[in-house]
Amino acid sequence: MLGWGVDRLRADMSRLLAILFHQGVLDEQFLQLQQLQDESSPNFVSEVVNIYFHESEKLLRNLRALLLDREFSDYKKMGIHLNQFMGSSSSIGAKRVRNVCVAFRAASEQNNRAGCLRALELLEHEYCYLKNKLHELFQMEQQRVLAAGVRDPLHQQH
Template sequence: MLVLGAERLRLDMNRLLALLFHQGVLDEQFLQLQQLQDESSPNFVYEVVNIYFHESEKLLRNLRGLLLDKEFSDYKKMGIHLNQFIGSSSSIGAKRVRAVCVAFRAASEQNNRAGCLRALELLEHEYCYLKNKLRELFQMEQQRVLAAGVRYPMQN
């Protein structure tokens, strides 16, 4: 019965990934990241994505802090944060987050504060959606591994 549960979870994971690819949330870079995971590093993707989450939260705080400062005028500094966000999003395959960062950077290059505020709001939305969906995926994976790994002793 547990093996069936593990198989059902694997199918659910595949459906969720297919949805995220269909929605443009993820791209093929995420699959390449998954291919780097093996028995010697079974939590590789989880660890890389958690580092991404940690760094992204700092970048979001920094961007919000810059934009909420009434005296703000350092669009160059904002561009540096956005370039970091673009690079890290690209490295895990966060396609929609990356696209919003590119639009955000364009607004910052035009010193468009209103456009930057709208882009920040959209970025926070896309980031939260990505984070929630990847956490859901990792929870399914953890449940699948547990279900597949349960072994009952042989009865005589």
């Protein structure tokens, strides 16, 4: 029975990843990140992604603060934040978030405040969707590891 649970979780994870790739939420960079994970670093992907989440939330707060400032005119500073966001999103394979950053940067280069506000809304939406889906994936992974450990306690990592 437990083995079946592990297989089902693995299949559910594969299905979720396939959906995220099909939707363009993730790209092959995420798979490359997964390939770096092994027994010596079993939480590598979730640790890297959690650092990304922490940094991204700071960048989103900074972008929102810049745009909501009535005196705002520093589009160059906004571009710097967006370049950071694009780079970190690319490094974990967050394709749709990166693409929204590209459009956001284009609006900021044109000093288009309304376009920037629309892009910020879309960026926050895409980021939240990515975060929720990756949390779901990591929860499945934890359940799979626990189920596998229960099934095979001799090979459990401590």
